[in-house]
Each structure stands twice: as C-alpha cells, then as structure tokens.
Amino acid sequence: MKSPVIxxxxxxxxxxxxxxxxxGVMLSICPQARLVDLSHEVPPQSVTAGAYxxxxxxxxxxxxxxxxAVVDPGxxxxxxxxxxxxxGHFFVGPDNGLFPAALKHWGMEQVVELTEKKYRLPNxxxxxxxxxxxAPAAAHLAGGVPLARLxxxxxxxxxREIPKAFKGVQGxxxxxLWVDHFGNLITNLEARHLPKAFRLKIGKAVILxxxxxxxxxxxxxxxxxxxxxxxxxxxxxxxxxxQKLGAxxxxxxxxx
Amino acid sequence: MKSPVIxxxxxxxxxxxxxxxxxGVMLSICPQARLVDLSHEVPPQSVTAGAYxxxxxxxxxxxxxxxxAVVDPGxxxxxxxxxxxxxGHFFVGPDNGLFPAALKHWGMEQVVELTEKKYRLPNxxxxxxxxxxxAPAAAHLAGGVPLARLxxxxxxxxxREIPKAFKGVQGxxxxxLWVDHFGNLITNLEARHLPKAFRLKIGKAVILxxxxxxxxxxxxxxxxxxxxxxxxxxxxxxxxxxQKLGAxxxxxxxxx
Amino acid sequence: MKSPVIxxxxxxxxxxxxxxxxxGVMLSICPQARLVDLSHEVPPQSVTAGAYxxxxxxxxxxxxxxxxAVVDPGxxxxxxxxxxxxxGHFFVGPDNGLFPAALKHWGMEQVVELTEKKYRLPNxxxxxxxxxxxAPAAAHLAGGVPLARLxxxxxxxxxREIPKAFKGVQGxxxxxLWVDHFGNLITNLEARHLPKAFRLKIGKAVILxxxxxxxxxxxxxxxxxxxxxxxxxxxxxxxxxxQKLGAxxxxxxxxx
Numbered sequence: 001m002k003s004p005v006i007x008x009x010x011x012x013x014x015x016x017x018x019x020x021x022x023x024g025v026m027l028s029i030c031p032q033a034r035l036v037d038l039s040h041e042v043p044p045q046s047v048t049a050g051a052y053x054x055x056x057x058x059x060x061x062x063x064x065x066x067x068x069a070v071v072d073p074g075x076x077x078x079x080x081x082x083x084x085x086x087x088g089h090f091f092v093g094p095d096n097g098l099f100p101a102a103l104k105h106w107g108m109e110q111v112v113e114l115t116e117k118k119y120r121l122p123n124x125x126x127x128x129x130x131x132x133x134x135a136p137a138a139a140h141l142a143g144g145v146p147l148a149r150l151x152x153x154x155x156x157x158x159x160r161e162i163p164k165a166f167k168g169v170q171g172x173x174x175x176x177l178w179v180d181h182f183g184n185l186i187t188n189l190e191a192r193h194l195p196k197a198f199r200l201k202i203g204k205a206v207i208l209x210x211x212x213x214x215x216x217x218x219x220x221x222x223x224x225x226x227x228x229x230x231x232x233x234x235x236x237x238x239x240x241x242x243q244k245l246g247a248x249x250x251x252x253x254x255x256x
Numbered sequence: 257m258k259s260p261v262i263x264x265x266x267x268x269x270x271x272x273x274x275x276x277x278x279x280g281v282m283l284s285i286c287p288q289a290r291l292v293d294l295s296h297e298v299p300p301q302s303v304t305a306g307a308y309x310x311x312x313x314x315x316x317x318x319x320x321x322x323x324x325a326v327v328d329p330g331x332x333x334x335x336x337x338x339x340x341x342x343x344g345h346f347f348v349g350p351d352n353g354l355f356p357a358a359l360k361h362w363g364m365e366q367v368v369e370l371t372e373k374k375y376r377l378p379n380x381x382x383x384x385x386x387x388x389x390x391a392p393a394a395a396h397l398a399g400g401v402p403l404a405r406l407x408x409x410x411x412x413x414x415x416r417e418i419p420k421a422f423k424g425v426q427g428x429x430x431x432x433l434w435v436d437h438f439g440n441l442i443t444n445l446e447a448r449h450l451p452k453a454f455r456l457k458i459g460k461a462v463i464l465x466x467x468x469x470x471x472x473x474x475x476x477x478x479x480x481x482x483x484x485x486x487x488x489x490x491x492x493x494x495x496x497x498x499q500k501l502g503a504x505x506x507x508x509x510x511x512x
Numbered sequence: 513m514k515s516p517v518i519x520x521x522x523x524x525x526x527x528x529x530x531x532x533x534x535x536g537v538m539l540s541i542c543p544q545a546r547l548v549d550l551s552h553e554v555p556p557q558s559v560t561a562g563a564y565x566x567x568x569x570x571x572x573x574x575x576x577x578x579x580x581a582v583v584d585p586g587x588x589x590x591x592x593x594x595x596x597x598x599x600g601h602f603f604v605g606p607d608n609g610l611f612p613a614a615l616k617h618w619g620m621e622q623v624v625e626l627t628e629k630k631y632r633l634p635n636x637x638x639x640x641x642x643x644x645x646x647a648p649a650a651a652h653l654a655g656g657v658p659l660a661r662l663x664x665x666x667x668x669x670x671x672r673e674i675p676k677a678f679k680g681v682q683g684x685x686x687x688x689l690w691v692d693h694f695g696n697l698i699t700n701l702e703a704r705h706l707p708k709a710f711r712l713k714i715g716k717a718v719i720l721x722x723x724x725x726x727x728x729x730x731x732x733x734x735x736x737x738x739x740x741x742x743x744x745x746x747x748x749x750x751x752x753x754x755q756k757l758g759a760x761x762x763x764x765x766x767x768x
Binding site: 011012013014015016017018019020021023024025027028031032035044045073074075076077125126127128131132 | 259261263265270290292293294295296297309312313316317318321434436437438468469470471472481483484489494496
Binding site: 003005007009014034036037038039040041053056057060061062065178180181182212213214215216225227228233238240 | 535556588643
C-alpha cells in the first residue's frame with residue numbers, strides 16, 4: 001500500500017487545534033497519508049524564516065512527498081493559492097515567496113493556481129485557507145490526483161530569495177537567518193566564504209577559529225562551525241549564543 | 257485496511273511523555289490507528305477551554321473518529337469515566353462537561369461509564385486515567401469493540417455549556433472564549449448577532465466595521481471579523497490583539 | 513502489514529525542523545514505521561532528565577518498539593553511537609548514560625557500536641548525528657535489519673544511574689528529579705520508603721499525610737502522593753507546586 005508523506009510547516013503554533021484540524025481534513029481525503037510536522041513555530045507571518053526552514057528540510061524526504069507550508073499574512077487577499085512540482089516533490093501554499101529558496105537548486109517544473117472547487121472544502125472561509133484550500137489540495141496530490149487537475153497553470157510565481165551574504169572590499173557581510181532551540185545563530189555565510197585565516201565578528205565578539213563540533217571548544221567559549229545545514233553557525237559550547245551575545249535574527253556578521 | 261483516526265486533546269503539555277505514553281498504550285491495542293494531536297496546551301484544568309476547542313474541531317474528521325479528551329481536574333475522585341457516541345464519532349474522557357458543547361448540535365446517542373476491567377490497563381493508577389482507562393478505551397473503540405461492551409449504560413451525563421452571549425436593552429454582551437496563537441480574541445458573539453451598523457466595544461477599543469480577512473485593514477488597526485470557527489474575532493492586522501488591548505479569556509465584549 | 517513503532521526523545525525542541533527531518537529520514541528507509549514523540553523538551557543537554565523520562569515511558573510500548581533518544585552534548589566527539597537490545601525493544605542513541613536507567617530492570621542483551629557505513633546517511637555531519645546516524649539506524653532496526661549488522665559488538669557501555677535517595681540516621685534524603693507540566697515535583701523517593709507516620713520536608717513545607725489523588729486535598733494545599741510513575745510526588749491541588757514552593761530539579765526532600 002502506498003503511504004505518501006505530507007509535511008506541515010506553519011506559523012500556527014500548537015496551542016490551537018488549527019494543525020490538528022488540517023490533519024483531519026487530509027486524513028478524510030487521503031487516509032493512508034503519513035503526516036510529519038516540520039515546525040509550527042515559524043515566527044508569526046515571517047515568510048523568510050519559513051522559506052529558510054523549508055529549504056533545509058526537503059532533501060531528507062522521499063520522492064512523492066507533499067510539502068504543505070502555510071505562513072500566510074495575506075490570507076483572503078489577492079495573493080494566489082498555489083501548488084508546485086519539483087523533482088518529484090509537491091509544494092502547496094500561498095504564492096508569497098515561501099517556496100523559491102527551497103526550489104532554487106531543484107528547479108521548478110510546474111505551478112498551478114488552486115482554482116478548482118471540487119478539490120477544496122465547500123464554502124472556504126476567508127481566514128483559514130490552510131484548512132479549506134491548502135490541506136485538501138495537499139491530500140488530493142498525496143492521493144494521486146495530477147497537479148494539473150487542481151487548477152490553472154501559471155507561468156509566473158513570486159520569486160523572493162532569502163537574504164544573501166555579499167562581498168565588499170573588507171570581506172564578507174552576512175546576517176543571522178535563524179536562531180535554533182539551543183541558541184545557535186545560523187548565518188547566511190557559507191563554508192566556501194571562509195579564507196584560511198579569518199576574523200569573524202558579531203557585535204563585540206571576534207572568532208578566529210573554526211571548530212568541527214560543539215564539544216570541541218571549552219565550555220562557555222563562543223565558537224564558529226559549519227552546521228548541519230551547511231551554513232556557518234555561531235555557538236557556545238554548553239551555552240546559548242543568542243543570549244550570550246544578545247543577537248537574534250537579522251544581526252550583522254562580518255568575515256574578514 | 258481500516259485506519260481509524262484517534263484525536264487527542266489534553267492539558268498535559270508536551271514537555272512530559274504523558275501524551276507519548278498514551279499513544280504507546282493505544283498503538284499496543286490498535287496498531288493501525290492514526291493519531292492526531294488537536295492540542296495539549298489547554299490551560300491546566302480548564303474544562304471550558306477544552307470544550308470550546310473540541311467543538312471547533314470535530315466537524316473536520318471522518319466518521320468513525322475517536323476523540324480522546326483529557327482535561328480532568330477530578331481524576332481519581334468520584335467523577336465518572338465515560339465514552340459517548342454521536343453521529344458516528346466516539347468521545348472518550350471524564351464526565352465533567354468537556355463534551356456537551358461539541359455534541360449540542362450533533363445530539364447524543366449513547367453514553368457508557370467505563371467500568372469493564374478488561375478494557376483498561378491492569379491496576380489503574382489514581383492519577384493518570386488518561387493512560388490507564390481513557391487511552392485503552394479509545395483504542396478498543398477504534399479497533400471495533402462496540403461501545404456497549406466498555407461498561408454500564410448511563411442515562412445522565414454532566415451537561416455544561418460554554419458561556420453564551422446574552423441580549424439586554426443596550427444590545428449584546430459577550431465574552432472572550434479563547435485567545436489564539438496570533439493573539440486573536442475569539443468571542444462568543446456570532447455573525448447573526450451583528451446589526452448592519454454596530455458598535456463593538458472591548459475595554460477602551462471601539463470597532464465600527466467588519467472586515468472579511470486579516471490583510472484588509474491597515475497594519476496595526478484593531479478590527480473585527482467572522483473567524484474560521486464562525487465566531488466574531490477581534491484582531492490586529494500584523495499584530496497581537498490580546499497584547500495590544502490587554503485582554504484575555506473572559507474579557508467582556510459588548511455589541512450595540 | 514507490520515507497523516513497527518519508533519519513539520523519539522530529544523532536547524531539540526519543536527521550533528526547528530530537526531525532529532521532522534529525522535522523521536523524513538526514517539520514513540524514507542522504513543515507510544511503514546509509526547512515529548511517536550515522547551518529548552522534545554528535555555532540558556538542553558540534560559542526560560539525566562532524558563534518562564528519567566525514557567525510563568518512565570518504555571513499559572507502555574509494544575514489543576519490537578525502537579526507542580530513538582538523542583540528548584547528546586558530546587556529538588562529534590569520541591563518545592560512541594550505539595544501539596542496544598533489551599526485552600524485545602531496541603534503543604538507539606549516544607553512549608552517554610541515557611539508557612541505563614531504562615534498562616536497569618529489563619537487563620541488557622546486546623550493545624553494538626554504529627560503525628557500519630551502509631546504515632548511515634552518506635557523509636554524516638559532525639553536528640547532527642540524530643539525522644545522519646541515529647535516525648537511519650532506528651529505521652533499519654524497525655524495518656527488520658538485525659542489530660548485529662549495524663556495527664561492532666561492544667562489551668562495555670556507559671553505566672550511569674539516576675541519583676538515588678539514601679537512608680541516614682534521620683531517615684531518607686532524596687531529591688526532585690523532574691518538574692512536570694502541572695508543576696508537580698517528582699522525587700526519587702518511592703512508596704516503599706514511606707513509614708506509616710512520616711514527616712516529608714521540602715524547603716519550609718512539611719507534609720504529614722499521603723493523598724491518593726489530586727482532588728482529595730483542599731484547593732491550594734501542598735500534598736504528597738504516589739504518582740503514576742511510582743515515585744513520590746509533591747503537588748498542590750488546583751495549583752503549581754514548583755511555583756508555590758520555589759523548588760525545581762535537584763531540590764532536596766527529606767522523609768523522617
């Protein structure tokens with residue numbers, strides 16, 4: 001029996017039954033789906049953070065996975081509801097820039113606006129497209145309905161990239177993209193940006209060496225390493241770098 | 257293969273393995289069950305909030321779903337452990353008022369007190385009926401055991417409604433039932449209570465217009481709309497209404 | 513169809529997609545696995561708390577369950593990655609003391625270091641063994657690969673117990689092992705330590721009686737009872753004992 005995977009990424013939190021209700025809708029349509037939560041703690045309405053988290057996740061899911069992502073400040077407005085196909089995966093959500101970062105390396109095959117009424121709940125609300133439009137579309141895709149049936153083919157979609165590090169005369173300037181649960185600061189600097197000898201600065205902290213793993217540095221030392229997502233991370237062994245450095249999403253990081 | 261859905265709603269939080277252990281018990285009894293979390297962040301021992309959240313969720317699950325709900329300040333006391341049937345769904349939990357709001361429109365078919373020992377874990381504890389009594393009952397129902405086998409038929413059950421808005425000479429007076437993850441204030445006022453021209457007051461804020469979706473108002477504006485649950489919500493576009501208005505569960509809302 | 517259960521216990525939190533990505537890896541290898549979260553809120557890098565939570569959970573899962581536990585301050589260092597077998601269950605994680613408490617009563621059958629490259633992801637990172645080494649091993653075990661194939665048999669493993677209560681001339685001295693979501697203080701004192709008449713002290717609070725369930729005491733009263741894990745708990749009916757007593761993990765409790 002085919003057991004398609006559907007992932008869920010939202011800014012809905014977990015105190016409300018929003019996510020559970022979307023799962024009820026999906027299991028009503030595609031009872032054999034396997035539902036995997038990526039995160040429901042995307043900062044409210046932060047499309048960029050959602051795009052970053054989705055990008056770091058999709059490589060680890062099997063072909064045929066449907067990625068349902070709803071970070072949707074424009075729900076009910078004119079922004080389009082879309083489904084996309086790339087490399088055998090499907091993506092369902094608002095057309096507001098959530099998907100380009102994930103699909104940049106994979107390439108885009110097909111985009112469809114979710115206009116076909118029979119693949120929605122009847123009488124969709126204006127405030128909860130996750131339940132009424134996106135969840136049904138994701139479940140129908142998981143159940144084998146071809147993408148093209150869900151609506152109208154699109155030639156354009158919103159292309160918005162995650163902020164990139166840039167190179168100036170003094171070296172690279174980047175920023176913190178995400179702060180993880182441990183307080184590690186994930187930056188948009190990458191391993192390939194690092195010269196052999198370097199001087200990494202964030203606020204008043206200066207880091208001169210690259211560690212290979214967290215336990216390598218002394219407890220409490222601020223350190224840099226290439227994290228599991230391939231990006232340069234700033235960490236404190238046994239501590240919380242975000243708290244220690246007073247830094248968060250958007251903080252500037254320079255590399256010289 | 258039949259894959260029955262079991263939903264879980266508790267005030268257990270997610271830092272303890274309470275919920276995971278209930279799932280272990282259920283998968284031991286009914287390995288093919290599909291488990292969906294509605295919320296484990298019901299405010300501790302708040303039966304009314306649990307009842308509201310359950311009510312807004314059940315319509316989105318397929319026939320045959322078992323809803324396991326444990327918000328149970330009286331665990332181990334004389335309150336009854338029950339299972340109910342309504343419209344092809346089952347409900348399992350304490351008989352303390354968690355279920356009437358959900359079942360008001362559906363009607364009640366059958367109530368059974370969970371007295372049959374072979375459908376419990378051996379030697380149930382006095383403090384964790386979720387694991388020892390409710391989870392086994394839910395799993396047996398999901399696996400096809402008829403409701404009547406789980407114990408003794410009851411003619412009465414605890415009927416407690418969610419507080420209702422009431423109409424006075426000045427118009428409607430309602431209250432905030434729930435604050436969602438975004439800080440939206442969900443009230444017990446409904447769309448049908450709204451006159452064409454109205455004056456909605458909460459604290460010092462006055463709202464004169466109804467929006468159809470969040471992005472419609474200017475950023476930071478306090479607005480009212482009919483939310484996805486059918487109730488009147490007070491929101492701030494791009495902000496947090498609960499914080500901005502200093503209002504929470506129980507706050508008074510008037511409509512004139 | 514066999515539907516093996518895999519439990520997950522980590523200190524990863526739920527804001528990052530770490531857990532979701534491990535699930536993607538596991539469902540890619542063993543699509544029929546059923547994934548159950550025990551907790552992802554183990555205090556960061558607290559191996560003892562993780563060991564306690566795992567110990568209280570495993571009895572409720574069916575034979576054949578694979579328990580994946582990652583609380584791993586030494587990731588990337590010389591600590592070993594292991595898989596263990598006991599009583600028909602499997603355990604996968606770092607060899608740092610997470611498992612001995614759980615396995616003390618069950619006994620250990622077999623330990624293997626996870627050295628076999630074909631049961632890992634290619635090019636494992638130094639910072640996320642949960643994804644690259646532990647998740648694949650757990651999924652292969654769930655899918656039926658024999659434990660011995662995953663690597664090299666070990667004769668030794670890290671044995672570290674959860675702190676025990678001890679008996680002095682004045683009676684027993686124990687400590688708080690865990691504070692649950694309701695603020696109940698779970699101690700390492702057990703029912704068998706209790707004399708008929710006793711005097712239980714924590715900070716300035718003295719408790720002289722044992723309750724059988726939470727609702728038994730008056731609202732707001734500090735009470736002791738034998739909790740669902742078999743340990744002595746200190747609770748406040750309708751309140752939060754940790755807050756009321758200003759006590760947390762590690763606080764001393766005496767019994768005379």
